[in-house]
Amino acid sequence: MRCRGYMRYRAALLIVLSGAVRLAGEDLLSTTKPPGRYGGNLVVAERSEPKTLNPVMAIDNGSRELLSLMMADLVHINRESQRTEPALARAVDRSPDGRRYIVRLREGLRFSDGYPFDADDVLFSFQVYLDEKIHSPQRDLLMVGGKPLTVSKQDSHTVVFEFAQPYGPEDRLFDSIAILPRHLLLQPYTEGTLTKVWDLNSMPADIAGLGPFRFKQYVPGQRLVLERNPYYWKQDSAGQRLPYLANIIFEYVGSEDAQVLRFASGGADVVSRISARNFDLLSREAHRSRRLVDAGPSLEYNFLFFNLNNLSKKNLPQIEAKQSWFRNVSFRRAVSALIDRQSIAWLVFAGRAVPLATHVTPGNKLWFDSSVVPTARSIESARTLLSSAGFSWNSSHKLIDQSGRPVEFSILTNTGNTERIQMATMIQQDLEQAGIATHMVSLEFRSMLDRITGTFDYEACLLGLASGDVDPGSEMSVWPSDGSTHLWDLTRATADTMWQSEIDRLMASQMRSTKVATRKRLYDRVQQIMATNLPIIPLVSPNVLAGAKAGLRNLRPAILLPYVLWNGEELYWSAQ
Secondary structure (H helix, E strand, O other): OOOHHHHHHHHHHHHHHHOOOOOOOOOOEEOOOOOOOOOOEEEEEEOOOOOOOOOOOOOOHHHHHHHHHHOOOOEEEOOOOOOEEEOOEEEEEEOOOOOEEEEEEOOOOEOOOOOEOOHHHHHHHHHHHHOOOOOOOOHHHHEEOOEEOEEEEEEOOEEEEEOOOOOOOHHHHHHHOOOOOHHHHHHHHHHOOHHHOOOOOOOHHHOOOOOOEEEEEEEOOOEEEEEEOOOOOEEOOOOOEOOOOOEEEEEEOOOHHHHHHHHHOOOOOEEEOOOHHHHHHHHHOOOOOEEEEEEEEOOEEEEEEEOOOOOOOOOOHHHHHHHHHHOOHHHHHHHHHHOOHHHHHHHOOOOOEEEOOOOOOOOOOOOOOOOOOOOOOOHHHHHHHHHHOOOEEOOOOOEEOOOOOEOEEEEEEEOOOHHHHHHHHHHHHHHHOOOOEEEEEEEOHHHHHHHHHHHOOOOEEEEEEEOOOOOHHHHOOOOOOOOOOOOOOOOOOOOOOHHHHHHHHHHHHHHHOOOHHHHHHHHHHHHHHHHHHOOEEEOEEEEEEEEEEOOEEOOOOOOOOOOOHHHHHHOEEOOO
């Protein structure tokens, strides 16, 4: 509960700001973009509603997109350059050994309710995220060398972070940690109810952040409105306080087709995360009042993988019997050689996708290894690989193993994802040309995940992952043996092959190195090992596709989420 003194303080502050008088001591960040125009609303068509407005618990994209506009972090990753830049921290000084970071905060800043921000808010935020009882998804990011980082206050605007070992990604870690208002959340945290606050039924006055917008209204099943934060800490090159827009209105329409229809009819100003099919339809209907943007390959990688889990205790003898094929590197290489990735890019994604050689896509400007190229489709190469591994063909031209068993397996994917179902169908046809029979099994997404991560009752699966950042640190849950998203084998915490052991060593080493060139060399080697041994068979990366009304300025879609609204504070409408 707020005290009367605080309410009187806030009222006085509002009077000062409403008179356009800047309080002394505000250390605002100045952008380099030309000044824009104030006013107007931005209507965004979205498929699904957010689950929460609590940054400590948010995991769904809908919630995270909203929170990226309502909250702020110490250091921010510029979605366009893919590099870090100052945010709430005006400077970060790193010790020579890479284990100690001194973060100097901007002074004179306020939360969106007018309450001052200082080092106590930073300490409180990291205390919450690191609390094992909270189970925040950010906690894993704050564990370095198996130990949580420590945070201490040097003074009211200086915070010191200590790591158990040198940390390769450096200050990128701070991008994903929204700074919380201690004055609002300390009490629920102390009472053990913090995970339940800031739901969609909360009153706007009970929520505050340091982002360019603040919560204004929620109408269940229809819309959520954010309004301009008058205390935001950025200004343009002319000294005008950002953001420019008065409101951002998220309208929930239920499906991608409805989303695109709303945009095409002029009922929405912005649309993103749309399929190549719908992007192509919009492109055919050329219209001067809108602009379509293909931002190029995303960080999403679609791939096929086989069940390499230890099934000895799972009572799945039919799957276990096929694992001798799946564990054979030549078999995996042959399957890879049979898949026509270029046709998938053209037929499934209308040419708005790129074939992949590894999990790192060409959209990753900083870490992509261009020397590793996608496997060219070659039935002849596939047959040679299969023959060398002891496979042969019967009189019906069906592939058989050394025991005479026909080689056939099922491919699991999720219903509702038409692109993946199309990919699975094309792969089925490609493999038939070498005598390999496949059967597609489509399940609701949660049921599919249960088979992959719980029962292990599957043979092969077609899935997609999207890196949360371009830095290799974002893949630490995937490539080490003990990774929680090491999907092809979740039953072993240590490597069972020499190549996996090398990946484990390389991933750990690059996370400890503080030299970018060294990290790049190590991660290039990871990509080369992956492309050679194919624990997953990379397929394609779809492009990031978006659209907006032509009058929206500073629109620069990027491949890091949120694709379109990452620079929401800079968006403005041109004069009509």
